Amino acid sequence: MKHSPNDLIMLFNDLFRETFRTVLVRGGEEPEYLPADSHNELARIVFAHGFYASALHEVSHWCIAGKHRRTLHDYGYWYCPDGRTAEQQKIFEQVEVKPQAIEWLLSVAAGSRFHISVDNLSGAGACDQQGFAYRVLQQAEAYLANGLPERAQAFFDTLTSFYGTSDSFSKTWREDVRRVVPLHFAKEHYEAN
Structure with missing residues (x-):
């Protein structure tokens, strides 16, 4: 079975764009969650490198983030990149x-x-x-x-x-x-x- 991140983008956006004003988008080096703001009316879940697994992982974080957390950049969570103690x-x-x-x-x-x-x-x-x-x-x-x-x-x-x-x-x-x-x-x- 072929797995295209474009399918995830289509499915996610069709399901959540209107009801939660959120879209899934392909990104570059780092995944990121960007809440809606004065410049962007939709929140964006950005997944890394166009990888299918990265998209599923970032959607998973969004699925458990509460209403307040979805108003914060990266849900307001601490993140320490690769190289952690x-x-x-x-x-x-x-x-x-x-x-x-x-x-x-x-x-x-x-x-x-x-x-x-x-x-x-x-x-x-x-x-x-x-x-x-x-x-x-x-x-x-x-x-x-x-x-x-x-x-x-x-x-x-x-x-x-x-x-x-x-x-x-x-x-x-x-x-x-x-x-x-x-x-x-x-x-x-x-x-x-």
Whole structure:
């Protein structure tokens, strides 16, 4: 299946341009969220390098940002770029669990490949890469059991419809969990189901 970021742009913008006055746009080096202002009537989710996965990740952040946060540049969050210390990385991993869980579910809904990202290649690396992956899995499973946030659910439904993955989602999800999370972490959970 071919995955074009243009499809995500079209789907997202058709779904959210009018209701949330927000558009998804292709960007350059760094992803960024730009709220509406006196020069731009629409908020913009800018994803990096035109990468499909970057678009899904940035949409995931938007899906959990509350109304006030969506009025702030980059949702008002602290961000320390690649090269973080171990302490900075620990904070980064804590705040990335929910967006990466949503990104993973959106990726499976779109039939695209997801990768856990600790995003610290030139720094101290991950604090606990396997533990982080497992926490992302736990959050994704909680979303599946209890429901995604409203905007995430709307985009998830749009993706499963567009890519025709509704009927195969559960099977594909279980397969992807085995690929993404080391088996010794997920084995007990999936043997019980």
